[in-house]
Amino acid sequence: MARMVVIKISSSFCFITMFSLVFTTNTTMSQPKYMFTFCNQLRDNFTSTALYESNRDTVLSNLRLRSSLASYSNATSGLNPNMVRGMFLCRGDISQTTCQDCVTTANLQIVRNCTSSDDEEAFIFYEECMVRYSDWSFFSVNEDRPYILRYAVTSAPDTVSFGLRLSEKMNELIGKVSNGSPTPYFVKDRERVIGFEGSYYMDSIVQCSPDLDQMNCTVCLRLAFQEMSGYCSQCQWAQIFTPKCLLRFETTSLGSPSIGSGSFNMKGKGIRGIVVPAVASLFVILIL
Known part of the structure; x- marks a missing residue:
């Protein structure tokens, strides 16, 4: 079924649309429903180092392991200026196995999607979970950006x-x-x-x-x-x-099946976004 995707973003937002994506996963895993990836440069002079990437990989690995036990966890690795913090949040109505599968898939994909040496922060959203990492301490801080909104037409x-x-x-x-x-x-x-x-x-x-x-x-x-x-x-x-x-x-x-077609809306500031659409999707890009 055709689906419309609407991206509403600021003028500083750079978007990348990918119409094909190939990666290997365990075929026994449930496949989460991918929505969006945000890759962010917070400081003009930031350049990812091998140590920063190693700390990021450690954080993501720890999050993957913890996703078998809970619907939320956070992790930290390294010392400033190469310290990395990360977290995941799974929807509370899904099983622990589905949560673990989503976080595992997200951890693999977030690194593939955010490859720039300027990317010091990244978010990846699925319908079932969200995974993120950053070099700043966002724990206990309320944030309303970026967000992903999916809704029915x-x-x-x-x-x-x-x-x-x-x-x-x-x-x-x-x-x-x-x-x-x-x-x-x-x-x-x-x-x-x-x-x-x-x-x-x-x-x-x-x-x-x-x-x-x-x-x-x-x-x-x-x-x-x-x-x-x-x-x-x-x-x-x-x-x-x-x-x-x-x-x-x-x-x-009552007496009718649910309908799955819908639209997307994403909002962020100063962030690069990556959309991986389904086949037969229609995209409408709005730049503010």
């Missing part, structure tokens, strides 16, 4: 009242996840909705990186929902993934 089952219901649901779940949920910083919800235009299920997820405190978790999620609402307040489904939190919702009309 089809409308929600009940367009009359859906926007208000979605806002109420997200506000409810953000309050729960920030004030002590059974699984730290993760809430999953399913609600059967009786709407003016038919009944449907609304499945929702809100999640924060555990290194955030409650206040920053709330801020992260509210900013993410604000961005999401600007593009898809009436969408059938959507997911936004930022460096420190994510929101996801999906509506399913």
Whole structure:
């Protein structure tokens, strides 16, 4: 099915589109759904050294090993100015095996995608997880850029009242996840909705990186929902993934299958992005 990808970026953003990508993975692994890679130069005088790359590889290796045990972890290797920090965050509704497969794939691909000697920071986003590394200490820091937003081109089952219901649901779940949920910083919800235009299920997820405190978790999620609402307040489904939190919702009309076609929106500043599209995709590039 054809899919439209919309990239909204600043004028300093350089994008690279790759229509083919070949890499070897274990065929027994589940294949995560790739979305985007951001490669970033933070300082004008930064040049990656062999020691920096070695520390990066150590961090990524440690993250891969830890992904078999948890849905979040961070790691550090080396001393300044070649110290590297890294983290991964998996969606809380996936299995530990799926999380490990996603992080393993992401660790291989992030190094292949960000090859410039100027790349001191990188993010790679899949639907199931996010992996990043950097030379600055981002632990416990709330960040709203870069983000990746994927959403349906089809409308929600009940367009009359859906926007208000979605806002109420997200506000409810953000309050729960920030004030002590059974699984730290993760809430999953399913609600059967009786709407003016038919009944449907609304499945929702809100999640924060555990290194955030409650206040920053709330801020992260509210900013993410604000961005999401600007593009898809009436969408059938959507997911936004930022460096420190994510929101996801999906509506399913009773008796109808879910639909998987959608659009993308990415936002970053001063970052190079790499898109690896699926076959039969349409790209619309908007430069601000």
